[in-house]
Amino acid sequence: MAVSELTLAAEQHAHAVTTEASGAVLENSWLLIALPLVGAAILLLGGRRTNSWGHWLAVALPLASFGWAVAALLHMLGAPPEERSYAVPVYTWFSVGGFDAEVSLLLDPLSISFALLITGVGSLIHIYSVGYMAHDDRRRRFFAYLNLFVAAMLVLVLADNYALLFLGWEGVGLASYLLIGFWQHKDSAAVAAKKAFLVNRVGDMGLLIAIMLMFTTFGTVAFHDVFGAAGEAGQGLMTAIGLLLLLGACGKSAQLPLQSWLLDAMEGPTPVSALIHAATMVTAGVYLIVRSGAVFEAAPAAQLTVAIVGAATLLAGAIIGCAKDDIKKALAGSTMSQIGYMTMAAGLGPIGYAAAIAHLITHGFFKAGLFLGAGSVMHGMNDEVDMRRYGGLRGAMPVTFATFGLGYLAIIGFPLLSGWWTKEGIIAAAFESGGAAGMVFGAAALLGAGLTAFYMTRVMIMTFFGKRRWADDAHPHESPASMTVPMIVLAVGSVALGAALVFGYRFAAFLEPAIGAPEHHHAFSMATMLTSWPSLAALGLMVLGVATAWFMYGRREVARTAPRAGLVTAAARNELYGNAINEGLLMRPGQQVARALAAFDTSVVDGLVNGIGTSVRDSSRGLRGAQTGFARTYALTMLFGAAIVVATLAVRI
Amino acid sequence: MELYAPIFVLAAIGAAFVVVSMVVGSIAGPKRYNRAKLQAYECGIEPTPQPAGGGRFTIKYYLTAMLFIVFDIEIIFLYPWAVHFDELGVFGLIAMVLFLVNVSIAYAYEWRRGGLEWE
Amino acid sequence: MSTPLLVTAAPTITENPPQIDYWLLSPMLVVFGAAVIGVLVEAFVPAARRRAVQLGLALAAVAAAFVLSILIVGALPADGPGETLAFGSVAVDRVSVFLQGSVLVLGFVSLLLIAENRRGESAFAAQAAAVPGSEEEREHVMAGSQHTEVYPLVLFALLGMQLFPAANDFLTMFVALEVMSLPLYLLCGLARRRRLFSQEAAVKYFLLGAFSSAFFLFGIAMVYGYAGSVNFAEVAAAVREGGGPLFADGGGRPLLLLGIGLIAVGLLFKVGAVPFHNWKPDVYQGAPTPITALMASCTLVAAFGALLRVFYVPFGGSAADWAPMLWVVAILTMVLAAVVAVTQRDIKRLLAYSSVVHAGFVLTAVVAASPEGLAGAMFYLAAYGFTTIGAFAVVTLVRTHENGPEAGELSQWAGLGRTSPLLAGALALFLLAFAGIPLTSGFIGKFAVFEAAMAAGAAPLVVVGVLSSAVTAFFYVRIIVLMFFADPAETGPTVVRAGLFTGSAIAIGVAATFLLGVYPTPVLDHLLPQPGTEQGESLVATAEGSAG
Numbered sequence A: 001m002a003v004s005e006l007t008l009a010a011e012q013h014a015h016a017v018t019t020e021a022s023g024a025v026l027e028n029s030w031l032l033i034a035l036p037l038v039g040a041a042i043l044l045l046g047g048r049r050t051n052s053w054g055h056w057l058a059v060a061l062p063l064a065s066f067g068w069a070v071a072a073l074l075h076m077l078g079a080p081p082e083e084r085s086y087a088v089p090v091y092t093w094f095s096v097g098g099f100d101a102e103v104s105l106l107l108d109p110l111s112i113s114f115a116l117l118i119t120g121v122g123s124l125i126h127i128y129s130v131g132y133m134a135h136d137d138r139r140r141r142f143f144a145y146l147n148l149f150v151a152a153m154l155v156l157v158l159a160d161n162y163a164l165l166f167l168g169w170e171g172v173g174l175a176s177y178l179l180i181g182f183w184q185h186k187d188s189a190a191v192a193a194k195k196a197f198l199v200n201r202v203g204d205m206g207l208l209i210a211i212m213l214m215f216t217t218f219g220t221v222a223f224h225d226v227f228g229a230a231g232e233a234g235q236g237l238m239t240a241i242g243l244l245l246l247l248g249a250c251g252k253s254a255q256l257p258l259q260s261w262l263l264d265a266m267e268g269p270t271p272v273s274a275l276i277h278a279a280t281m282v283t284a285g286v287y288l289i290v291r292s293g294a295v296f297e298a299a300p301a302a303q304l305t306v307a308i309v310g311a312a313t314l315l316a317g318a319i320i321g322c323a324k325d326d327i328k329k330a331l332a333g334s335t336m337s338q339i340g341y342m343t344m345a346a347g348l349g350p351i352g353y354a355a356a357i358a359h360l361i362t363h364g365f366f367k368a369g370l371f372l373g374a375g376s377v378m379h380g381m382n383d384e385v386d387m388r389r390y391g392g393l394r395g396a397m398p399v400t401f402a403t404f405g406l407g408y409l410a411i412i413g414f415p416l417l418s419g420w421w422t423k424e425g426i427i428a429a430a431f432e433s434g435g436a437a438g439m440v441f442g443a444a445a446l447l448g449a450g451l452t453a454f455y456m457t458r459v460m461i462m463t464f465f466g467k468r469r470w471a472d473d474a475h476p477h478e479s480p481a482s483m484t485v486p487m488i489v490l491a492v493g494s495v496a497l498g499a500a501l502v503f504g505y506r507f508a509a510f511l512e513p514a515i516g517a518p519e520h521h522h523a524f525s526m527a528t529m530l531t532s533w534p535s536l537a538a539l540g541l542m543v544l545g546v547a548t549a550w551f552m553y554g555r556r557e558v559a560r561t562a563p564r565a566g567l568v569t570a571a572a573r574n575e576l577y578g579n580a581i582n583e584g585l586l587m588r589p590g591q592q593v594a595r596a597l598a599a600f601d602t603s604v605v606d607g608l609v610n611g612i613g614t615s616v617r618d619s620s621r622g623l624r625g626a627q628t629g630f631a632r633t634y635a636l637t638m639l640f641g642a643a644i645v646v647a648t649l650a651v652r653i
Numbered sequence B: 001m002e003l004y005a006p007i008f009v010l011a012a013i014g015a016a017f018v019v020v021s022m023v024v025g026s027i028a029g030p031k032r033y034n035r036a037k038l039q040a041y042e043c044g045i046e047p048t049p050q051p052a053g054g055g056r057f058t059i060k061y062y063l064t065a066m067l068f069i070v071f072d073i074e075i076i077f078l079y080p081w082a083v084h085f086d087e088l089g090v091f092g093l094i095a096m097v098l099f100l101v102n103v104s105i106a107y108a109y110e111w112r113r114g115g116l117e118w119e
Numbered sequence C: 001m002s003t004p005l006l007v008t009a010a011p012t013i014t015e016n017p018p019q020i021d022y023w024l025l026s027p028m029l030v031v032f033g034a035a036v037i038g039v040l041v042e043a044f045v046p047a048a049r050r051r052a053v054q055l056g057l058a059l060a061a062v063a064a065a066f067v068l069s070i071l072i073v074g075a076l077p078a079d080g081p082g083e084t085l086a087f088g089s090v091a092v093d094r095v096s097v098f099l100q101g102s103v104l105v106l107g108f109v110s111l112l113l114i115a116e117n118r119r120g121e122s123a124f125a126a127q128a129a130a131v132p133g134s135e136e137e138r139e140h141v142m143a144g145s146q147h148t149e150v151y152p153l154v155l156f157a158l159l160g161m162q163l164f165p166a167a168n169d170f171l172t173m174f175v176a177l178e179v180m181s182l183p184l185y186l187l188c189g190l191a192r193r194r195r196l197f198s199q200e201a202a203v204k205y206f207l208l209g210a211f212s213s214a215f216f217l218f219g220i221a222m223v224y225g226y227a228g229s230v231n232f233a234e235v236a237a238a239v240r241e242g243g244g245p246l247f248a249d250g251g252g253r254p255l256l257l258l259g260i261g262l263i264a265v266g267l268l269f270k271v272g273a274v275p276f277h278n279w280k281p282d283v284y285q286g287a288p289t290p291i292t293a294l295m296a297s298c299t300l301v302a303a304f305g306a307l308l309r310v311f312y313v314p315f316g317g318s319a320a321d322w323a324p325m326l327w328v329v330a331i332l333t334m335v336l337a338a339v340v341a342v343t344q345r346d347i348k349r350l351l352a353y354s355s356v357v358h359a360g361f362v363l364t365a366v367v368a369a370s371p372e373g374l375a376g377a378m379f380y381l382a383a384y385g386f387t388t389i390g391a392f393a394v395v396t397l398v399r400t401h402e403n404g405p406e407a408g409e410l411s412q413w414a415g416l417g418r419t420s421p422l423l424a425g426a427l428a429l430f431l432l433a434f435a436g437i438p439l440t441s442g443f444i445g446k447f448a449v450f451e452a453a454m455a456a457g458a459a460p461l462v463v464v465g466v467l468s469s470a471v472t473a474f475f476y477v478r479i480i481v482l483m484f485f486a487d488p489a490e491t492g493p494t495v496v497r498a499g500l501f502t503g504s505a506i507a508i509g510v511a512a513t514f515l516l517g518v519y520p521t522p523v524l525d526h527l528l529p530q531p532g533t534e535q536g537e538s539l540v541a542t543a544e545g546s547a548g
Helices: A003-011 A031-050 A056-078 A111-131 A139-158 A161-178 A187-218 A223-230 A235-253 A260-267 A270-279 A281-291 A293-297 A300-323 A327-346 A351-379 A398-412 A419-434 A435-464 A481-515 A526-531 A532-557 A567-573 A575-603 A607-623 A633-652 B005-028 B059-083 B083-111 C022-044 C047-075 C094-115 C135-143 C150-166 C170-188 C197-225 C230-242 C251-271 C279-284 C289-312 C316-342 C345-369 C372-395 C421-435 C441-455 C459-485 C500-518 C521-527 C538-542
Strands: A086-094 A099-107 C082-086 C088-092
Touching: A031 A056, A031 A139, A031 A187, A056 A111, A056 A139, A056 A435, A086 A607, A086 C345, A086 C441, A086 C521, A099 A111, A111 A270, A111 A481, A139 A270, A139 A281, A139 C316, A161 A187, A161 A235, A161 A281, A187 A223, A187 A235, A187 A260, A187 A300, A223 A293, A223 C538, A235 A281, A235 A293, A235 A300, A235 A327, A260 A270, A270 A281, A270 A327, A270 A351, A270 A532, A270 C135, A270 C316, A270 C421, A281 A293, A281 A327, A281 A351, A281 C088, A293 A351, A300 A327, A300 A435, A300 C230, A327 A351, A327 A419, A351 A398, A351 A419, A351 A481, A398 A419, A398 A532, A398 C538, A419 A435, A419 A532, A435 A532, A575 B005, A575 C500, A607 C316, A633 C197, A633 C316, B005 C082, B059 C135, B083 C022, C022 C047, C022 C082, C022 C088, C022 C150, C022 C230, C047 C094, C047 C150, C047 C521, C082 C094, C088 C094, C088 C150, C088 C500, C088 C538, C094 C150, C094 C372, C094 C500, C094 C521, C150 C170, C150 C289, C170 C197, C170 C251, C170 C289, C197 C230, C197 C279, C230 C316, C251 C289, C251 C316, C279 C289, C279 C345, C289 C316, C289 C345, C289 C372, C316 C459, C345 C372, C345 C441, C345 C459, C372 C441, C372 C500, C372 C521, C421 C441, C421 C459, C421 C500, C441 C459
Parallel strands: none
Antiparallel strands: A086 A099, C082 C088
16 A cells, blocks of 8 residues: 555545445355344244254354355445445435434444454354353353353444444344343352442443433434534533443443443353453443444544553453452453453544554454363363362463463464554554653553463463363363364464554554544554564563563462462452452442431422322322223213313304 | 293193093002002012022023113014115115124024023 | 315215116125125034034135125225215215225234133123023033024124215114124123123113114204204215204304214213223223223224224314313323223223223324325324234133133233233233333324324323323333243133234234334325325315215
């Protein structure tokens, strides 16, 4: 791509002209959503008849969606960059009076990137699940929910307005709820599902109120119109909308202060953790913030809050990841932390958008790979999740070890692997955003890099190296091909994708028509990446983190039970007391306030607020008295009614 | 409003007749009560003791009565048609035959289901 | 007022016998023929085979009539609303054919419910003439007697419902009203369980129905006195000109207004608007549930069809007179019924009050007196019909115990979502549609009628409607919460397995509720006047004399 072309695109406004989609592939891109949705419907409605072949159908449909997305991408690449935003009218929902409700999709570089991630990683995880869930007698239902999730997630990212986005948003919430509680016979799973549901409701309320505010302000919720008018609305209003959107994003993406559900969500089957709670759904918040870039541009205060929330979460997640002995919870802490990186980058404005999305994509690969690896380990170890019972598994599970290892190297930012490219992008963007805030965010990102290296090395060592600390009945073995093949594919992605995206500024240029370009962009050249001081610092911290972990867990014997912990470790093990804080800060005072309000209510407000309900009920009871059951009373009522009717007409004489 | 005047006059005369005749009857008529006179009018049926079945009339009375009304109405429909038979022509004939057929179908139903049997 | 969708014409009496286009009447003739044959089947087919024959006949006739309706609507001239037939007594236009089609489809689904036979036990009494609880009744139950007369009765009722919204003069309309009502009175008294309750419902419905018919007939007399005709086109002309031949000086207004009022009473009774609604909860609760489904769907469609035609065609010229009256009735209906529904404890009574509230919503569209109002009301009626049949179908499956009567008490429905998730899920969808939640047909229907009322300047009515929706949403959601989040009651109900017929009825209800909510455009476009073919006001006025 010529430099002049790039500048041309960059000079244009953040949101390029949206053209009507043409050609069979783009016009019918609603099929992306319809295919997995049909799968879910067939599996749920088909009942037991689909038991024998249903899961293969459920694998085939997201794969077909992926194929379609690839075709759409190729079409898109065939067009000049500023025309790569397509409106895809699906149908007119209804049209009454002067009001037209259209359902249409928006296909642009940002949404197609997500669609590819969702269908690509999603398909791999579907394949993996065929092996992982082979012995579950509710497998059909599991695959139906997975397909439902894929469809809802695609609605979320392909919507061209906030209302449709919200439909997808709720859809993924529902699928997530169903899948976390999939093993509902376990109490902990049912409780975790409920918790995820409740915490997400708080976020959803924020998003919903934001959408209502937008509708009352702009009279529309379509992206194009809202973003076009965002600059003209008042600063205070836009800040409110931005903060409410952030609240929604925090709920879905497990950012502070709504992070508490994600660790519990690990009660779901591991493929679910990989797909929904690592690779895709939890990144929806980042998508929302990047997509709503124009809103945040008009509300700097909200934008700064986004970055602060991201930075705080990236550190909190990393600290939690350092102390967890449950392999999935350690990875979940890591997910929180990595999404914190993305959120922080998204809060930096246009300079960080491309970095955030690039990291989101590569993270989708290596984190999914890590989770699938963890699932493979659990599969071989009788569903044991305590890393203190692992150790020395590299011999027993060579493929898992190799793929997990590559994912590990990617996430800690080993040079030239995927994570290195994209995380360096975020760190560089933070420092480049300038000012004291930029320094603080950059420092947090660097510190996070060191912590990441520490806790991931800890996971790696405790699982695959050292002495065997297995339970007596454990006979670890490599998983079947249906599980290892997806892991290998994801490992390849973990190694190569970052370079493919970042090298030569390719991905950022691709995204530019959708998210806009920073005034001056950071040059992702190999030379600067290897010589700039933040990069070198990150590399140094990474080595330091690995070395510390090696000294603590590699050199020393790992105890089979968790040793007594110091203050910091105890805090981290308890998820930094997130639940206690929630309880202390929100639930208890909430209850107190509720109790006080209830007292106030019964004494004072009763006549006003509650009174409406009561008076409706009382008048209802009273009116019920008119329904005596006697035909004579009814006839009399009719007579009175007739008198009323005639009287209202008689006044017209 | 004068269009309505006759209606009001008629209504007034009707009401007056009722009131006057009741008042005159109660004043002028002799009052000699006996057992039979104090009984409710039930067309010759003893109100007490009640007949079997809790004072119900057997449904056969109603069946017969309904059948009577149906044929009554049939005759009433036939009259005007008969008067203008020649003017109504084939159309009128077909219409009337269809009407008669419909009535007989209902009659056939009652006959086949034993509605005409009096035990 | 411009209502280019409705046709009307005055009769021209000639010396020659009338030419009647039987083709356009064929949907009604097929149903009528099947009903008459049904009576013959009762007379001549052995008892053991009657049910199969009657059911096949009824379903085939209704399906055939529906196909004929589709063909007719396709053959209607593109440049006009339709034609009138038989001395201008029947109007065949897009509105009447759509309403007839709705009645037929909804009637078909109701027939499925009516046909449900569980181990030889239907929803209907074995021998309705037997004294409840008597030895004779027991004998009939043991012998497995059935009232297969139900099918021809339903067909006669459907015939009346087809004719009711298509009538183009008041006498035809009255005949249709009676043809529709008499079989329903009878059917209401045929419940297998709680026989006395059912008979009480039938007697009440009959007495009050007769009372309302008297109002209707009296109103017709007044209008006849005013206009000198019962034909809609001539009444419309008289209303426009300020009086019929008798009242050239314009002195007949009291007669007209009294006529409008009394006719309105008769029609408002049939749709169950407050204060003519008292019969609904009692009758809906007492009648056999499949018949309740029939009444709640088909009767409501037919009655509103007639109401729309009466107020839009003959009385269209005096909308300013009747609109305030309908305002009052609509507000009373939406408010009072919603409030009373809050404390209902029986699911069938609750659905009955819900039906009353919905009648209030549709009335807001009638008040609009515009083509959009007409379209909105018709869409609402069709959509509501499917949903309500589905809801009553669910009610038939929830019993107090195996082989027991229906569990009407709402408290018994607690926790149903855990024991029978599919059934409770279907009911939840229907309730959400009643509440008007987006992606259900109820939302589109409400949007359409409120939009029409809004455009006609009836904003206060819309505000009342929205508030009333909020109150009704409260008790619909309460049922959903009860089913899914409450612990199952100790005396929990038994859910009997849905047979093929009931299962199909529920499935059709779910599919229609969902499809009409997600993709209502084909139906809405069919109903709304197309911008290119609008005929203007002249159609109602000048079609006189073009009788077939």
